Amino acid sequence: MQKLNKTLFIRSVCALVGVLFIIRLCFPSVARTSADAAGIDSAGVAVGGDSTAVVESAETAVAATAEAPAGSPASADSPTSTSTAEPTETAAAAESSDGLAAAVSGAASTAFQPFAVPRLDFSSKHPIRGVYSYRECFPDIQDVQIVAARAHGVTPVASRADAEKRKSELLYIGANPYYEIDPRMNRSIPYLVPRASHLLEHISRRFLDSLAVKQIPLHKLIVTSVLRTEEDVARLQRYNHNATEQSCHRFGTTFDISYNRFHTVSPPGGPERRAVRNDSLKFVLSEVLRDAREEGRCYVKYEVKQGCFHITVR
Numbered sequence: 001m002q003k004l005n006k007t008l009f010i011r012s013v014c015a016l017v018g019v020l021f022i023i024r025l026c027f028p029s030v031a032r033t034s035a036d037a038a039g040i041d042s043a044g045v046a047v048g049g050d051s052t053a054v055v056e057s058a059e060t061a062v063a064a065t066a067e068a069p070a071g072s073p074a075s076a077d078s079p080t081s082t083s084t085a086e087p088t089e090t091a092a093a094a095e096s097s098d099g100l101a102a103a104v105s106g107a108a109s110t111a112f113q114p115f116a117v118p119r120l121d122f123s124s125k126h127p128i129r130g131v132y133s134y135r136e137c138f139p140d141i142q143d144v145q146i147v148a149a150r151a152h153g154v155t156p157v158a159s160r161a162d163a164e165k166r167k168s169e170l171l172y173i174g175a176n177p178y179y180e181i182d183p184r185m186n187r188s189i190p191y192l193v194p195r196a197s198h199l200l201e202h203i204s205r206r207f208l209d210s211l212a213v214k215q216i217p218l219h220k221l222i223v224t225s226v227l228r229t230e231e232d233v234a235r236l237q238r239y240n241h242n243a244t245e246q247s248c249h250r251f252g253t254t255f256d257i258s259y260n261r262f263h264t265v266s267p268p269g270g271p272e273r274r275a276v277r278n279d280s281l282k283f284v285l286s287e288v289l290r291d292a293r294e295e296g297r298c299y300v301k302y303e304v305k306q307g308c309f310h311i312t313v314r
Contacts (some may be wrong), residue, residue, distance in 0.1 A: 153251025
């Protein structure tokens with residue numbers, strides 16, 4: 001019989017490992033089948049029939065600890081304890097046993113699951129519905145809105161210089177990431193009372209959220225009119241009959257949002273957004289304003305000639 005030298009032994013072992021590696025690589029199901037047959041999950045915890053043995057072993061260990069005699073090492077640390085405390089300690093040990101058994105049972109019966117990556121649910125459709133009638137859904141006329149404007153607004157501002165001195169009462173809204181101020185707005189100034197400023201931002205953010213969930217390219221709202229001074233009202237009265245001396249815009253509580261012009265949001269240096277009809281964006285805006293009005297946040301009037309929604313905070 002030929003003697004097996006060291007070199008031949010190492011070559012044989014390497015050849016065997018290579019063969020097993022090739023089998024594992026070509027037939028990966030072999031390893032999974034072996035693990036399933038052994039009843040072991042990927043965390044090293046017994047599953048199936050072996051889980052009962054784990055639970056029983058834990059219960060036996062706890063019960064043995066609870067029933068240890070007084071002279072055992074477990075009771076040597078408390079020589080002054082009396083028989084009166086033994087029932088309490090036994091009950092506590094029993095509760096610990098039940099809790100440990102439940103924990104082990106839960107861990108053993110739970111199979112390993114990979115972590116799921118949270119994703120937005122765009123599977124369900126969110127159609128554009130709009131409102132059934134602009135006039136009926138937004139009927140809040142001047143007489144209704146002027147009451148809220150006087151209740152929540154400031155005293156009328158005489159001029160633009162006067163508005164600059166009253167920044168403690170008014171907020172500048174000319175720079176906001178959620179909406180755009182009309183660059184052609186020259187008959188009003190971008191100031192609102194805090195209550196109205198928060199309403200405008202709330203409507204603008206809801207509008208962007210609605211576009212996102214309906215998978216419509218993002219567009220910002222365009223604010224066409226805000227706070228009007230006494231001088232602005234006097235100039236507007238020459239050709240706009242809505243600019244009355246009792247205009248809600250004089251109190252800093254009212255603003256107009258265009259429904260036939262929107263600002264397209266495009267990534268810097270990226271491709272242009274696909275074109276969206278203004279009617280579709282108007283429908284989405286009407287849904288947002290309807291909800292805000294039904295929540296008691298504002299009054300809304302649909303302006304036909306001016307092409308805007310006339311909104312006053314409540």
